[in-house]
Amino acid sequence: MPIPFDNSYARLPERFYVKQAGTPVAAPRLLKLNRRLAAEMGLDAGWLASPDGVAALAGSAVPEGAEPLAQAYAGHQFGGFSPSLGDGRALLLGEVVTPDGRRLDLHLKGSGPTPFSRRGDGRAAVGPVLREYVVSEAMEAFGIPTTRSLAAVATGEPVYREKPLPGAVLTRVAASHIRVGTFQYFAARNDVEAVRILADHAIARHDPAAAESPEPYVAFLEGVARRQASLVAQWLLVGFIHGVMNTDNTTISGETIDYGPCAFLDAYHPDTVFSSIDHGGRYAYGQQPRIMLWNLTRLAEALLPLLAETEEAAIERAQAALDAYAPRFNAEYRAGLARKLGLREPDNELADELLRRMAANEADFTLTFRRLDDNARELFRDPGAFDSWAEGWRARVAAEAMDPSERRAMMRQANPARIPRNHKVEEALTAAVERDDLEPFEALLRALERPFEDDPRFDAYALPPQPEQRVLATFCGT
Numbered sequence: 001m002p003i004p005f006d007n008s009y010a011r012l013p014e015r016f017y018v019k020q021a022g023t024p025v026a027a028p029r030l031l032k033l034n035r036r037l038a039a040e041m042g043l044d045a046g047w048l049a050s051p052d053g054v055a056a057l058a059g060s061a062v063p064e065g066a067e068p069l070a071q072a073y074a075g076h077q078f079g080g081f082s083p084s085l086g087d088g089r090a091l092l093l094g095e096v097v098t099p100d101g102r103r104l105d106l107h108l109k110g111s112g113p114t115p116f117s118r119r120g121d122g123r124a125a126v127g128p129v130l131r132e133y134v135v136s137e138a139m140e141a142f143g144i145p146t147t148r149s150l151a152a153v154a155t156g157e158p159v160y161r162e163k164p165l166p167g168a169v170l171t172r173v174a175a176s177h178i179r180v181g182t183f184q185y186f187a188a189r190n191d192v193e194a195v196r197i198l199a200d201h202a203i204a205r206h207d208p209a210a211a212e213s214p215e216p217y218v219a220f221l222e223g224v225a226r227r228q229a230s231l232v233a234q235w236l237l238v239g240f241i242h243g244v245m246n247t248d249n250t251t252i253s254g255e256t257i258d259y260g261p262c263a264f265l266d267a268y269h270p271d272t273v274f275s276s277i278d279h280g281g282r283y284a285y286g287q288q289p290r291i292m293l294w295n296l297t298r299l300a301e302a303l304l305p306l307l308a309e310t311e312e313a314a315i316e317r318a319q320a321a322l323d324a325y326a327p328r329f330n331a332e333y334r335a336g337l338a339r340k341l342g343l344r345e346p347d348n349e350l351a352d353e354l355l356r357r358m359a360a361n362e363a364d365f366t367l368t369f370r371r372l373d374d375n376a377r378e379l380f381r382d383p384g385a386f387d388s389w390a391e392g393w394r395a396r397v398a399a400e401a402m403d404p405s406e407r408r409a410m411m412r413q414a415n416p417a418r419i420p421r422n423h424k425v426e427e428a429l430t431a432a433v434e435r436d437d438l439e440p441f442e443a444l445l446r447a448l449e450r451p452f453e454d455d456p457r458f459d460a461y462a463l464p465p466q467p468e469q470r471v472l473a474t475f476c477g478t
Contacts, residue, residue, distance in 0.1 A: 005065035022059020023112025027156025059111030075181035075248025086116030128477025181248030187302035227254025233332035239265035
């Protein structure tokens, strides 16, 4: 078969999903195929790019071995609980075991309505599909756990939002699509059996060592908390703002998922929000560590019946697992800041003072760290604010006695030269949507392939926006 499927989620009880195929589209056309990812997965890129392959990636045809289904899940959205969400515009096409033994989901986003659509059209537009493609692949280049993008396919049909837009389908690849909200779906129905089945499935897939623990479900919760603490620390270190950290957008695998109104910091400030629907700043840049712990607490609540025989003991075990989140986050975040400053050991006071001065001076987050030893002062409204801080930094650097070339290499690997600048992303999407011109999108992908390497060909992609280029709001695209 063209794609060697082995669909473990489809073998779970029927109340976990609704089986159905995608809705055929008028004229599927391949916009982008991630050939490197296809090779990593052991897939035939030639077949994927063929008419039969493109039809499968558009949801118009079901390839041999696939068992497409819409997954059931619930979720807290901006703090309010929705007991039945589910895949309203997506389908799990199936699972592939890669040549190196990883099990990965193939997931179609924008493949048509499902029983979870809640009167939505089940479709996606070209702009949001290409946004997820470019940002998820940039996150992969940063080394941050993320879902991947295998393909983007135009449908030849419009979708109707504020105005008609060209439609598209994204093929997303993930370690799994099991979410905190998946557990909440069954917990809300008091279906303890399903919670246990799901936990056993997730342990086998993501935490096999937990199965050997005397308390496997506690070990599982600890593993999810550990992965998410690490993930959020890595987000902050590159200035990433997810924008919609609902529990249905929080994975058990610890991957970044659902690139809707996401954005990257230009000028640093912890209260920065881009998402047009985040009116209260719930998911602001600096709020993300706290919100992730909130989401993990909702997972712990769903797992309580599995953690101990009595509720009191279960709460005690859950709290102990959650208590490990903050130290893990702080350790990873502070170690990352140290690397960004060129230090072997964290210096919290030094790092926090730099961030405070950056916020007061609207200094660019990415370039300040990238240029610490090369004209970072020019990024500050008051260059003296940087100069006085830099005196202490240079003294601290000198005290560690690291070889200068080693320090520079460490800082270069911790501080990207280029990120998906919001204005550059918007330029690429506008060209694709309004002129069917994919070259700006392709150029942006090339600029982000090796984001830690200086490359004069991509200097324009490293620069912060001019005032007239600033992106002030980003949108979900649903």
